[in-house]
Amino acid sequence: MSFSLPLLGGLAAVLVLLVRPLFSPLRSVPGPFLARWTDAWYLYKVWRGDFEKTNRRLHEVYGPIVRYGPNRYSVSDATAIDIIYGHGSQFAKSSWYSAWAKPPPWTAREAGAGTLSLFNDQSISRHVHNRRQFQSTYSMTSLVSYEPYADECADIFAQRLEEFANAGTAVDLRYWFQCYAFDVIGMITYAKRFGFLDAGEDIGxxxxxxEDFFLYGALVGIYPSLHPLLYRLKNLMAGEKGYGRNYILKFALERLNDEQTQAKAQNSERESFLAKFMAKNAKDPETFTNEHTIAGCLSNVSAGSDTTAISLSAVFHFLLSNPDCLGKLQDEVDSLHAQGQLSRNPTFKETQQMPYLQAVMKEALRLHPIAGLPLERVVPEKGSTIGGVYFPPGTVVGLNIWVEHRNPAFFGDDADCFRPERWLTTDAEKxxxxxxxxxxFGIGSRTCIGRHISMLEMSKLIPRIIRDFDLHPSATSSGDTWPVLNTFIVRPTDFTVKFGLRDKSAQA
Known part of the structure; x- marks a missing residue:
């Protein structure tokens, strides 16, 4: 009898699991067979690293609303942006985001810094409050004062490219873009380069x-109840430095707590983020706490390099794959250079007068946005109708930017083509x-707070590279076979490019 009760309980649980989807009010929503019963289907597809392609195929096969888990629905509908993500929306982030945070402590010893984060916060009201504390620091108006920091790093980056050009060496351009972006973030945040460009190595x-942090979050977020245990096991196995997020937190804290770094940040000609954070904390420590200072520095370190490196790589991938577009951008850059309207280090203001450059960046980010998984949200307590389908409270719905950006209804029948000219149309409605x-960079109130940093870096660096260097593509840098890996962010795994020095006299 003692054996049969647990057995019967287990069988009953399995039966409920099998039968429940058949009586769900959303049972008519199509999707893969296994996804109706288990999230393991989604886990496997994410683990493969190409869900941005899988998600598009699901919509091509099943239509604008498709299931990818027992309670997960991908939506491709013109109304979805406003309903799910619009300002004032009550669709909170799903539990998938909890795996991107430090789990609650089990013991007093585990308590510590690094609990506050804008990205993974599932509380709408708390997110609004905390984001407001950072908003002015990340505004474009504030960031343009940091242009000299980006210029210093661009000078070193250009020096490295010149060395590669003289040596005839092919390089992984995405890696060097990340070194550049990391050092810019170091300057902006701490008024001190991390040294990636100097060493040419993965510092620390x-x-x-x-990369491990993103893979962990993408997979474990599907089964978030495992996060507290797996997080501790991973960090226990990694030793003193920790693993993934914990490692990055310690990396950021070491620099934040370094006395020389603090002194440089406060005495720098331009007020670094750290100096601003410390001043705000000193003025009102109850509103802008130590945790806010840590969160700001951690966010810059963990998300401020990979995203910019991927976006820069996407721009040059599409330019190398479309020589006519590369030629048009070169003509625009050379024309301004010849007229004396392009500084040695192009200023952000100068780049805003370059319509084709702006169109190229927008088109590259359209075809290769950073995030490659659905941005999951939870339907609020009153339920919601999207695309003619009623979703009960608690349902997880999401829009995948890779699906949205290639929708012919929004971008025309050539939505899969790289055509910057589409952004130069005179058709106001289109x-x-x-x-x-x-x-x-995301949608609505959850738009990436650091997007202006990325756009500032890209706007300044792209025309300098185009003006000063010739780029010679390889099989992995152009064409339709660009190797990428989707771990929530879709990063190229090989972007090999050769550089040559351009004849400056030909640009005059």
Whole structure:
């Protein structure tokens, strides 16, 4: 009898699991057979690293609303952006995001820094409050004062490219873009370069840890109840430095707590983020706490390099794959250079007068946005109708930017083609629709707070490379076979490019 009760309980649980989907009010929503019963289907597809392609195929086969788990639905509908992500929306982030945070402590010893984060916060009201504390620091108006920091790093980056050009060496350009972006973030945050460009190495192994962090979050977030245990096991096995997020936190804290770094940050000609954070904390420690200072520095370190490196790589991948577009951008850059309207280090203001450059960046970010998984949200307590389908409270719905950006309804029948000219149209209505559905940095109130840093770096670096160097593509840098890996962010795994020095006299 003692044996049969647990057995019967287990059988009953399995029976409920099998039968429940058949009586769900959303049972008519199509999707893969296994996804109706288990999230293991989604876990496997994410583990394969190409869900941005899988998600598109699901919509091509099943239509605008498709299931990818027992309670997970991907939506491709013109109304989804406003309903799910619009300002004032009550669709909170799903439990998938909890795996991107430090889990609650089990003991007093485990308590410590690093609990506050804008990205993974599932509380709408708390997110609004905390984001407000950082908003002014990340505004473009504030960031343009940091242009000299980006210029210093661009000078070293250009020096490295010149060395590669003289040696005839092919390099992984994405890696060097990440070195550049990391050092810019170091300057902006701490008024001190991390030294990636100087050493040409992964300083402290932090790039590898960031990659592991994204893979961990993408997979464990599907089964978030495992996160507290797996997080501790991973960090226990990794030793003193920790693993993934914990490792990155310690990397950021070491620099934040370094007395020389603090002194440099406070005495720098330009007020670094750290100096601003410390001043705000000193002025009102109850509103802007130590945790806010840590969160700001950690966010910059963990998300401020990979995203910019991927976006820069995407721009040059599409330019190398489309020589006519590369030629047009070169003509625009050379023309301004010849007229004396392009500084040695192009200023952000100068780049805003370059319409083709702006169109190239928008088009590259359209075809290769950073995030490659559905941005999951939970339907609020009153339920919601999206695309003609009623979703009960608690249902997880999401839009995948890779699906949205290639939707012919928004971007035309050539939505899969790289065509910067689409952004130069004089058709105001067409441009309005495209801009409404162009969301490479996220949507609504959860838009990436650091997007202006990325756009500042890209706007300044791209024309300098185009003006000063010839780029020679390889099989992995152009064409349709660009190798990428989707661990929530879709990063190229090989972007080999050769550089040559351009004849400056030919540009005059």
């Amino acid at each position: 192994g932090v790039i590898r840890q960031i 441009l309005r629709v495209m801009n409404r559905h162009w969301v490479p």
